[in-house]
Amino acid sequence: LISKLSAVPQITAILGNDTTNWNVRELSGGNLNLVHAIDAAAGSVCVKQSLPYFRALGEDSPMPLDRIVFEHRAIREHARHMPNMLPQILYFDADLFLMVMEYLDGYTELRKLLMASKTCSSLGEQLGDYLARTMFLTSDLALSPSERRLQAASMAGNWGMFKWMEELCYTDPYTHRPRNSWNSPYLDDIASEFRRDGPLKRAVARLKEKYMADPAVLVHGDLHTDSILVGENSIRVIDMEHSFYGPFGYDFGHLLGHLFLNYFSQNKDATTFKKQTPYQAWLVDVIQNLWQHFVTEFTLLWNTSRTGGSYPVELFEGCGDLKSSTLALKTLVQRTLHNAAGFTGIEMNRRILGWGAVPDFENIEDAYCRSITERRCLNFGRYLILNANRFQDI
Amino acid sequence: LISKLSAVPQITAILGNDTTNWNVRELSGGNLNLVHAIDAAAGSVCVKQSLPYFRALGEDSPMPLDRIVFEHRAIREHARHMPNMLPQILYFDADLFLMVMEYLDGYTELRKLLMASKTCSSLGEQLGDYLARTMFLTSDLALSPSERRLQAASMAGNWGMFKWMEELCYTDPYTHRPRNSWNSPYLDDIASEFRRDGPLKRAVARLKEKYMADPAVLVHGDLHTDSILVGENSIRVIDMEHSFYGPFGYDFGHLLGHLFLNYFSQNKDATTFKKQTPYQAWLVDVIQNLWQHFVTEFTLLWNTSRTGGSYPVELFEGCGDLKSSTLALKTLVQRTLHNAAGFTGIEMNRRILGWGAVPDFENIEDAYCRSITERRCLNFGRYLILNANRFQDI
Known part of the structure; x- marks a missing residue:
C-alpha cells in the first residue's frame, strides 16, 4: 500500500x-x-x-x-x-x-468543545451557509431535472447505511430491541410510553417515508457534532458515508438534535435544572444564527441561481410576479423547517432510547440526575415530531 | 428482422x-x-x-x-x-x-367508446384494482426500502419522456409557447388569466416538484383513455414508455383528467349545457366505482401485504394498535386523493391550452359552443389544482 x-x-x-x-x-x-x-x-x-x-x-x-x-x-x-x-x-x-x-491538524470535534462548554466563532454562520449551498445547489432548484434524477439514482445503492439508519432511528426506539439501552429504571416509564404512543409512531413512520423516498437534495446524512471539526479559523465537515439524496432540511435534524442534546446535558444537577446557563444561551444563539444564515443564503441563491426545473424563473420573476416567487420561497423554507424539526426529534429520541448513546451526558455522573435531562430530551423530541408542521421560525 | x-x-x-x-x-x-x-x-x-x-x-x-x-x-x-x-x-x-x-384483437381504445357515448362493464372496478395493486406492490409498503430505491433508480434515466412532460404539463400552459394552441379567440381571456395567476402557478410548481422528485410507486405515467383498451370481457393497459417512479395517485391524474374532459365534452350545445346527460351520470358512476374499488383493494393490501419498510406492521398491529394503523392508512389514501386531484387539473389544463388537444371535443363542431365546455374544463382544472388538499372523498 x-x-x-x-x-x-x-x-x-x-x-x-x-x-x-x-x-x-x-x-x-x-x-x-x-x-x-x-x-x-x-x-x-x-x-x-x-x-x-x-x-x-x-x-x-x-x-x-x-x-x-x-x-x-x-x-x-x-x-x-x-x-x-x-x-x-x-x-x-x-x-x-x-x-x-x-490531515486536519489542530482541529477538534465540535462535540468535544461543547462538552467542555467552549465557544467558538461563526459556527452557525458557516454551517448555515454550508447547508443552504449544498441543499440548493444539488436540488431541482439549480440542476436540470434529469441531472438531479441521475445524481439521486447514483446514491441509491448505499443499502447498508440506509438499513442501519432505518432500524436505529425509526424502529428501535419505538419497540423492543435487545440493543436498545436507556437509563433504566429511571426512564422505563417514558420508554414504555413511546412504544405505546400511536400518534407519535404514525408521525415517525411519515418521517421514515421521507427518509426513504424524498430524494430532493444531496444530504450529508449524519451531520452530528463529531462530523464537524473546528479549527482555528475554519470548520470542516467529515464522514459522509451516510450521504444520500434526501429531504430538504434532513441535515438540520442531526445537527440540531445533537446541539439540543448538548444543551440539555448542560444542566448537570438539581440546582441548575430550571436556569439557562450562559453556555446554553450561547448555544441558542448558535442555533438562531444557523437558521438565519441558512435562510439568508438560501434566499440569495433563490434570487440569483434558480436555473433548475423547479419554480422556474420564467413563470414567476420572468413575468413580473415577484410576490409569488417570494411566497413560493417562503413555503419551501417552511417545509425545510418542518422537516428539520421532525428529524431533530427522531435523532434525539434514538440517542436516548436506542443504540448509540452520545457522550454528552457522561458529564452527569448521578444516574437519576442524568435521567432528568434525558427525560427532557425525550419530551422535547416527541414534541418536535408531533408538532413539526406548526413551526414558523427558529 | x-x-x-x-x-x-x-x-x-x-x-x-x-x-x-x-x-x-x-x-x-x-x-x-x-x-x-x-x-x-x-x-x-x-x-x-x-x-x-x-x-x-x-x-x-x-x-x-x-x-x-x-x-x-x-x-x-x-x-x-x-x-x-x-x-x-x-x-x-x-x-x-x-x-x-x-395482438389485442377485438379491443377498442376507451376514448373511442367514450366519444361514441358507449358504456362498458366493470371499468372502474378493474382500473381501481389495477391502480391499487400497482401502487401498493411497487412501493415501500410492500418492498424493502433498498429494493424500492434500486427499482426507482433503474427508471431514472428516461430523460426524454420526463422532459416532454415537464414542459407540456407544467410550463407551456402557464406561459407563451409557439406550440400552445387553444380555441382562439374564445379562450384568449382565460388563457391570459392562467398566465397571470400566481397562486395557480405556485400550486402547479409544487405538483411539478412531485412529478420530478417523489419516487414512491411505479406509475404507468400516461394513463389516458387511449392507453386503455377495452375488450369483450377484459381490459388492457398499454403504452408505458412514460413510466417512472412517481407519487401515490399520479396515474389517477391522467385517467380522471381524460374522463372529466370527456364528461364536459358530452354537453354539445346550449340546450344541454346545464343538464347532466345519462351518459354523464354513467361516467360519474365509473369515477366513483374507480375510487371505491381503489380504496377497497388498497385497504385489503394494507391489511394483508404490508411487508415493506413503510408503516411496519410490528409498530402498529404488532402491538395491538389497530386504530393507529387505520388512521395511517386513511392519511395515505387522502394524500393519494390530493395528488390525484392536483394531477387531474394539470392534465385537463394542458390538453385545452397546450400542445396535444384531445379529440373528444371534435364532436362539437361550433367553435363557440366548444369553447363553453372547454372553459368549464379549465375552470374545473384550476379549481382542482388550487383546492387539491381539501378533498376528502370522491
Missing part, C-alpha cells in the same frame, strides 16, 4: 518521497472504518478505509464496503459548492475502498 | 413457421413509435419500435430510443402484480429498441 501511495504526486507533495520516513499511526476511527494518519517530517495525511463489518458491533455485523464510494462521490459534490468546508481528497482507490485526505 | 423473429418460439407459436405467410401491416402508432401488426393465417402479433424522433412533431424533435427499455421494464413489473391487464410480451430486443407483444 505504501508503495502505491508513494506513486501519488498529491501525497508525496506532502509526505516527501522517502517512504522510510513515513510513520503509520492509528486514529480513533468512529464506528465504521479504519482511519490512520501517515506522518512524515514535512507533514501528514489521513487514510480512511472501509471495514467489511460494523467496527463498533464486531465482525458479526457485515457492512458493504462500497459505502466509501458513495462517500467519495458526496464529498466531491459538496466540495464543488463549499470547497473550504470539505477535506481535500488526495487519492481514492475504489478497489481497495480507500481514500486519502488532507 | 423477420428471420430474427422467426427464431422466437413464442412468436412462431402464434404465426407459424412459414414466414412467407407473414404479412406486415402498419397500425396507428400514437406520437412516438412505429407500431406494426404481423398477420398470419393462424394469428397476429404486434411489433412496437422506438423512433429516434417525436413522430407527431417530425424529425426535428429527437427522442432517446431507450424509452422502450424503460417501457419493457415497467410492463414486466406491472404484469407481476396485475397479469391480466398488461399485454403479453413475446420478445424484446434492447439493441433494436423493439418489442413484440400479443
Whole structure:
C-alpha cells in the first residue's frame, strides 16, 4: 500500500518521497472504518478505509464496503459548492475502498468543545451557509431535472447505511430491541410510553417515508457534532458515508438534535435544572444564527441561481410576479423547517432510547440526575415530531 | 428482422413457421413509435419500435430510443402484480429498441367508446384494482426500502419522456409557447388569466416538484383513455414508455383528467349545457366505482401485504394498535386523493391550452359552443389544482 501511495504526486507533495520516513499511526476511527494518519517530517495525511463489518458491533455485523464510494462521490459534490468546508481528497482507490485526505491538524470535534462548554466563532454562520449551498445547489432548484434524477439514482445503492439508519432511528426506539439501552429504571416509564404512543409512531413512520423516498437534495446524512471539526479559523465537515439524496432540511435534524442534546446535558444537577446557563444561551444563539444564515443564503441563491426545473424563473420573476416567487420561497423554507424539526426529534429520541448513546451526558455522573435531562430530551423530541408542521421560525 | 423473429418460439407459436405467410401491416402508432401488426393465417402479433424522433412533431424533435427499455421494464413489473391487464410480451430486443407483444384483437381504445357515448362493464372496478395493486406492490409498503430505491433508480434515466412532460404539463400552459394552441379567440381571456395567476402557478410548481422528485410507486405515467383498451370481457393497459417512479395517485391524474374532459365534452350545445346527460351520470358512476374499488383493494393490501419498510406492521398491529394503523392508512389514501386531484387539473389544463388537444371535443363542431365546455374544463382544472388538499372523498 505504501508503495502505491508513494506513486501519488498529491501525497508525496506532502509526505516527501522517502517512504522510510513515513510513520503509520492509528486514529480513533468512529464506528465504521479504519482511519490512520501517515506522518512524515514535512507533514501528514489521513487514510480512511472501509471495514467489511460494523467496527463498533464486531465482525458479526457485515457492512458493504462500497459505502466509501458513495462517500467519495458526496464529498466531491459538496466540495464543488463549499470547497473550504470539505477535506481535500488526495487519492481514492475504489478497489481497495480507500481514500486519502488532507490531515486536519489542530482541529477538534465540535462535540468535544461543547462538552467542555467552549465557544467558538461563526459556527452557525458557516454551517448555515454550508447547508443552504449544498441543499440548493444539488436540488431541482439549480440542476436540470434529469441531472438531479441521475445524481439521486447514483446514491441509491448505499443499502447498508440506509438499513442501519432505518432500524436505529425509526424502529428501535419505538419497540423492543435487545440493543436498545436507556437509563433504566429511571426512564422505563417514558420508554414504555413511546412504544405505546400511536400518534407519535404514525408521525415517525411519515418521517421514515421521507427518509426513504424524498430524494430532493444531496444530504450529508449524519451531520452530528463529531462530523464537524473546528479549527482555528475554519470548520470542516467529515464522514459522509451516510450521504444520500434526501429531504430538504434532513441535515438540520442531526445537527440540531445533537446541539439540543448538548444543551440539555448542560444542566448537570438539581440546582441548575430550571436556569439557562450562559453556555446554553450561547448555544441558542448558535442555533438562531444557523437558521438565519441558512435562510439568508438560501434566499440569495433563490434570487440569483434558480436555473433548475423547479419554480422556474420564467413563470414567476420572468413575468413580473415577484410576490409569488417570494411566497413560493417562503413555503419551501417552511417545509425545510418542518422537516428539520421532525428529524431533530427522531435523532434525539434514538440517542436516548436506542443504540448509540452520545457522550454528552457522561458529564452527569448521578444516574437519576442524568435521567432528568434525558427525560427532557425525550419530551422535547416527541414534541418536535408531533408538532413539526406548526413551526414558523427558529 | 423477420428471420430474427422467426427464431422466437413464442412468436412462431402464434404465426407459424412459414414466414412467407407473414404479412406486415402498419397500425396507428400514437406520437412516438412505429407500431406494426404481423398477420398470419393462424394469428397476429404486434411489433412496437422506438423512433429516434417525436413522430407527431417530425424529425426535428429527437427522442432517446431507450424509452422502450424503460417501457419493457415497467410492463414486466406491472404484469407481476396485475397479469391480466398488461399485454403479453413475446420478445424484446434492447439493441433494436423493439418489442413484440400479443395482438389485442377485438379491443377498442376507451376514448373511442367514450366519444361514441358507449358504456362498458366493470371499468372502474378493474382500473381501481389495477391502480391499487400497482401502487401498493411497487412501493415501500410492500418492498424493502433498498429494493424500492434500486427499482426507482433503474427508471431514472428516461430523460426524454420526463422532459416532454415537464414542459407540456407544467410550463407551456402557464406561459407563451409557439406550440400552445387553444380555441382562439374564445379562450384568449382565460388563457391570459392562467398566465397571470400566481397562486395557480405556485400550486402547479409544487405538483411539478412531485412529478420530478417523489419516487414512491411505479406509475404507468400516461394513463389516458387511449392507453386503455377495452375488450369483450377484459381490459388492457398499454403504452408505458412514460413510466417512472412517481407519487401515490399520479396515474389517477391522467385517467380522471381524460374522463372529466370527456364528461364536459358530452354537453354539445346550449340546450344541454346545464343538464347532466345519462351518459354523464354513467361516467360519474365509473369515477366513483374507480375510487371505491381503489380504496377497497388498497385497504385489503394494507391489511394483508404490508411487508415493506413503510408503516411496519410490528409498530402498529404488532402491538395491538389497530386504530393507529387505520388512521395511517386513511392519511395515505387522502394524500393519494390530493395528488390525484392536483394531477387531474394539470392534465385537463394542458390538453385545452397546450400542445396535444384531445379529440373528444371534435364532436362539437361550433367553435363557440366548444369553447363553453372547454372553459368549464379549465375552470374545473384550476379549481382542482388550487383546492387539491381539501378533498376528502370522491
